[in-house]
Amino acid sequence: MRDETVARNYAETLFALAGRNDALEAYGEAIDTVARLLEENARVRLFLETPRISDDVKKDVVRKVLGDTMPRHVVNFVLVTIDKRRQRLLRAIAQQYHAILDAHLGREHVQVTVARPIDEATRRVITEKLSAVLGKEAIPHVRVQPEIVGGIVVRTGDTIYDGSVRRRLDIMRRHLLQAKLPAGVGGTSA
Secondary structure: OHHHHHHHHHHHHHHHHHHHOOOHHHHHHHHHHHHHHHHHOHHHHHHHHOOOOOHHHHHHHHHHHHOOOOOHHHHHHHHHHHHOOOHHHHHHHHHHHHHHHHHHHOEEEEEEEEOOOOOHHHHHHHHHHHHHHHOOEEEEEEEEOHHHOOEEEEEEOOEEEEEEHHHHHHHHHHHHHHOOOOOOOOOOOO
16 A cells, blocks of 8 residues: 555656646656556566666666657656655556546546447447546446446446346346245146
């Protein structure tokens, strides 16, 4: 939990810096680039996170690699994480930054599960309906799971809206199993 709090604090600092420079999206893209680099390249991650390599060497490499490709303030931010020995939190900082950015812009990421792949028109309709219900710009992340049979399952935060055919069939099955049969039906007669 402590790492999450520290990552949130760093993300808030980066967000404030981005706001002062009118570059909320640009800083988000830059910190994403850093996080993706660490996620996809174990050698880079090991290089930045190992205590056996001096901070000066790490910072020199960061300046050379990132210096010309991203905003100066973001590069300096990464250098500060190295100074404070928080570079292992850069991926968590990126996630927290985007959570702050989404809240600021009134966006919400929503997990949408469907039984079959959907076309772009259906995706737009889902996005519009979810945005209206949530009162925010919905950003659906669609995944296909044939086992729900049909319908749609939506997860936003801790709330799940299950409109799947599978759920309806399960409810119907439970009602049928709980129903009492009238006298003389299904039983033995004397």
